[in-house]
Amino acid sequence: MTRALSPARAVAFAAAYVVLTLVGRATAIEGQVVSLVWPGSGVAFLWLLAESPRHVLRVLAPLLVLHFGVVVATGVSPLLGLFGAVSVTLQTAVAGLLLRRWCPTMLGAGGTQSIRSPRNLAATAGAAAVGCALGAVVGTLGLWLDGATVEALTPVAWFARHVVGVLTVGAVGHLAWEWHTQPIPARTHGGSRTELVLLWVLSVASTALLFVQPYPVVFLVIGFAVWSAARFRTFPAALHCLVLGGIALVLSLTGHGPFASIEDPVAEVLVSQLFMVAVLLTGLAVGALGDRVDELYAAATAARADAAEKAELLGEMTESMDEGLVVLDPDGRVERSNGASRRLAHRVSTATTDADALSELVGLLSDPAPSRTGAVRAELGVGDVVIALPSGEEVVLAVSRATLSRSSGSPGVLLVMREVTEHRSGLRPLAGFASTAAHDLRGPLSAIRSWLSLAVDDLEPGSEAAEPLRRAERASEQMGELIGDLLEHALAESGEIAAREVSITGSGGVLDQVSGLLGPEDVLEADPDLPSVRADPVAVRQLFGNLIGNAVKYARPGEPATITVRARRQGSRVVVEVEDHGVGVDDSERALIFQRFHRSGAVRAHFRGTGMGLSICQTIVQRHGGTIECLATPPGSGTVFRFDLPAAEPGREVSTGLSRGTIPP
Incomplete structure (x- = not known):
C-alpha cells in the first residue's frame, strides 16, 4: 500500500503542475482560449498515484484550486476555468481509480511493478483514455456554456491533449519514479556511454533537420527510438523518445516541418501529438521487449548456474555412495559411472583400465546365467548375481536395473549394484536354524494340543478344571500359529527364489x-x-x-x-x-x-x-x-x-x- 505523500513532495508536485500548466497555456493561439497541449495532465496523474488511496482528496482538492487559479490568471473566464478544473480533476480521479483496480501490483497502485510491461502499459493507456474522455465531455460542455464555438473536432482535441500528456509525461515520470526507487538491471548487451552520446547527437540533429524541410520523411525518427530502446535501459530510452517527440511538436507549433502544411492549427497539433505518442510508444514497446529478453536471459543464466551446481553436487553424492552406479547408453556402452562401481569392476576383473573393467563387469551383469543368479542359492534374492573370482572366492552383488528416458527417444539403462556377500552368507545358517526349530517344535506342540483336547472332553460338565484346560488349549493353538508364522518368515527370508x-x-x-x-x-x-x-x-x-x-x-x-x-x-x-x-x-x-x-x-x-x-x-x-x-x-x-x-x-x-x-x- 502506498504511504501518504510527504508535504515536501506534495508541494513539488503542485509546483510542477503549475509550471506545466503555464507551458500549456503558452500554446493557446490567438483568438482561442483553449491550449493546444497540456503536459500537466501527466503530472496530475503521477501525483495521484504517489498519494495513498485513502488520502486522494489531498491531491484532488489542491489540483482543482491550482488549475482554476492558473487558467483564470492567464485570461480564461471563471466559468470555463471552473469547468476546466473539474475536467482535469475528474479525469485524474477516474484514471487513477481504474489503474489501481486493473493493475493492483503496479508501482503507485499498491505494488512495485513497472509500466514497462505490455499489460501495464495497455492498462495505463486504457485508464487514461476513459478518464480523459469523461474530462473532454465536461470541458466541451464548459466551452459551450461559456459561448465559445464548439465544433466536431473540439472534444477530440480536448481529449487528445490530455491523453497525450498522461501517456508522455506520465509514462516517463513513472519510469523515473521506478528508476529512483528500485534497482534496474542494465541491458544484457547494452551500449556504452560513447554510443549513448553519439545516439543523442545524431538523433537530435536528424530530428531537427527532418522538421525544417517540407518532405514527409519524419517517420525516420522512429528508427532512433528503436535504437535507443534496444541498446539502453527503458527510462533513458523513453526520455530520449520524449525529447525527440517534443522537438517535433515545438517545430510544428512554430510552422516548420511537413505538419505545418495542415491549415487547421488544431488538426496540425493533433497530428504532431500523435507522432510524439507514436515515437514514445515505439520506444516503450521495444524497451519492454528488451526487458523481457533480458529477464529470460538472466533466468536462463541462473538456471544454467543452478543446474551446474546441482550436477556438481550430484556428482559428489554419487562418488561418495557405497552402491555402484553405471549408466549405459542405448547401445549398452558405459556412459557414466561412480567410484564404487569402478572399485567393484577392478575387484572382479583383471583389466587395467577403468573402461575395460567396467565393460567386463557390465557384461557379467547383463547376462546373468543360472550359475550366477540367486536361483541356485536359497539365501540369494532375485537381483543377486554371484561372480567367481580368480582366487576361488566369490562376490555376491545385489543388482537392480532401471530404464532411463531420454529426449532423443532411445532409452538408456541405470545399473545399481551393491556387494552383499557377507550379508547373504550369514542368512543361510540363521534361516536354517529358525526353520528347523519351528518344524521340530510342531511335533510336541501337536501332542500337547491333542492331550489337552482329550482331557477337556473327559471332564464332567461344570468341572472346575475345565476352564484352565480350555485356556491352556487356546494358548497352545496361539503358539502353533506363532510357530507357523516363524516358519513362514524363515522361508520368506531365505527360501529358494x-x-x-x-x-x-x-x-x-x-x-x-x-x-x-x-x-x-x-x-x-x-x-x-x-x-x-x-x-x-x-x-x-x-x-x-x-x-x-x-x-x-x-x-x-x-x-x-x-x-x-x-x-x-x-x-x-x-x-x-x-x-x-x-x-x-x-x-x-x-x-x-x-x-x-x-x-x-x-x-x-x-x-x-x-x-x-x-x-x-x-x-x-x-x-x-x-x-x-x-x-x-x-x-x-x-x-x-x-x-x-x-x-x-x-x-x-x-x-x-x-x-x-x-x-x-
Whole structure:
C-alpha cells in the first residue's frame, strides 16, 4: 500500500503542475482560449498515484484550486476555468481509480511493478483514455456554456491533449519514479556511454533537420527510438523518445516541418501529438521487449548456474555412495559411472583400465546365467548375481536395473549394484536354524494340543478344571500359529527364489489363488488387465495372501470386507496398491506395523494374531528389490498398502528346477 505523500513532495508536485500548466497555456493561439497541449495532465496523474488511496482528496482538492487559479490568471473566464478544473480533476480521479483496480501490483497502485510491461502499459493507456474522455465531455460542455464555438473536432482535441500528456509525461515520470526507487538491471548487451552520446547527437540533429524541410520523411525518427530502446535501459530510452517527440511538436507549433502544411492549427497539433505518442510508444514497446529478453536471459543464466551446481553436487553424492552406479547408453556402452562401481569392476576383473573393467563387469551383469543368479542359492534374492573370482572366492552383488528416458527417444539403462556377500552368507545358517526349530517344535506342540483336547472332553460338565484346560488349549493353538508364522518368515527370508512371470489377475493368477481367503459376502475388485510381475510365484502368493487375509480379518465388525487391487507399470517395476475399508491404521503406527511381533493396542484388544504377517510381506518385497509402505489415509477410510515388484519381461524366465519348501498362502 502506498504511504501518504510527504508535504515536501506534495508541494513539488503542485509546483510542477503549475509550471506545466503555464507551458500549456503558452500554446493557446490567438483568438482561442483553449491550449493546444497540456503536459500537466501527466503530472496530475503521477501525483495521484504517489498519494495513498485513502488520502486522494489531498491531491484532488489542491489540483482543482491550482488549475482554476492558473487558467483564470492567464485570461480564461471563471466559468470555463471552473469547468476546466473539474475536467482535469475528474479525469485524474477516474484514471487513477481504474489503474489501481486493473493493475493492483503496479508501482503507485499498491505494488512495485513497472509500466514497462505490455499489460501495464495497455492498462495505463486504457485508464487514461476513459478518464480523459469523461474530462473532454465536461470541458466541451464548459466551452459551450461559456459561448465559445464548439465544433466536431473540439472534444477530440480536448481529449487528445490530455491523453497525450498522461501517456508522455506520465509514462516517463513513472519510469523515473521506478528508476529512483528500485534497482534496474542494465541491458544484457547494452551500449556504452560513447554510443549513448553519439545516439543523442545524431538523433537530435536528424530530428531537427527532418522538421525544417517540407518532405514527409519524419517517420525516420522512429528508427532512433528503436535504437535507443534496444541498446539502453527503458527510462533513458523513453526520455530520449520524449525529447525527440517534443522537438517535433515545438517545430510544428512554430510552422516548420511537413505538419505545418495542415491549415487547421488544431488538426496540425493533433497530428504532431500523435507522432510524439507514436515515437514514445515505439520506444516503450521495444524497451519492454528488451526487458523481457533480458529477464529470460538472466533466468536462463541462473538456471544454467543452478543446474551446474546441482550436477556438481550430484556428482559428489554419487562418488561418495557405497552402491555402484553405471549408466549405459542405448547401445549398452558405459556412459557414466561412480567410484564404487569402478572399485567393484577392478575387484572382479583383471583389466587395467577403468573402461575395460567396467565393460567386463557390465557384461557379467547383463547376462546373468543360472550359475550366477540367486536361483541356485536359497539365501540369494532375485537381483543377486554371484561372480567367481580368480582366487576361488566369490562376490555376491545385489543388482537392480532401471530404464532411463531420454529426449532423443532411445532409452538408456541405470545399473545399481551393491556387494552383499557377507550379508547373504550369514542368512543361510540363521534361516536354517529358525526353520528347523519351528518344524521340530510342531511335533510336541501337536501332542500337547491333542492331550489337552482329550482331557477337556473327559471332564464332567461344570468341572472346575475345565476352564484352565480350555485356556491352556487356546494358548497352545496361539503358539502353533506363532510357530507357523516363524516358519513362514524363515522361508520368506531365505527360501529358494525362482523368479518367472507371474500374473496378478486372470484365471490361475495370484488373486485367483488367494480368493479362498474371502468370506461369502466379501468383495475383491481388480482390473483384469493388471501388468504381470517377474517374481517367485510362491512368495508372491504368500505376499498377496497376507495382505488380503489381513483385510478380511480387520474388516469393520458386522460389515463384509471390500478390497481393491490396483497396479501400474513404472519403469522396470510394477507398483501395486491393495486398499481396504477396514478399521485402518493410526498415523503413529504406520511406520511400526512392519516390525516383527508388533501389534497396536487397539488391534490387540479385538483381533487375534502374532504380528508377523506384515513383516513377512516386507521381507518378500525386499528380496525382490522393492519397498512396501502403508499410505496415509483419512481417519476411518481403511488402509492402503503400496509395494513394488520387478516387471515381467516377455520371454525371460529364471528357474533351476530345484525343489523348495512350500510357503503356505
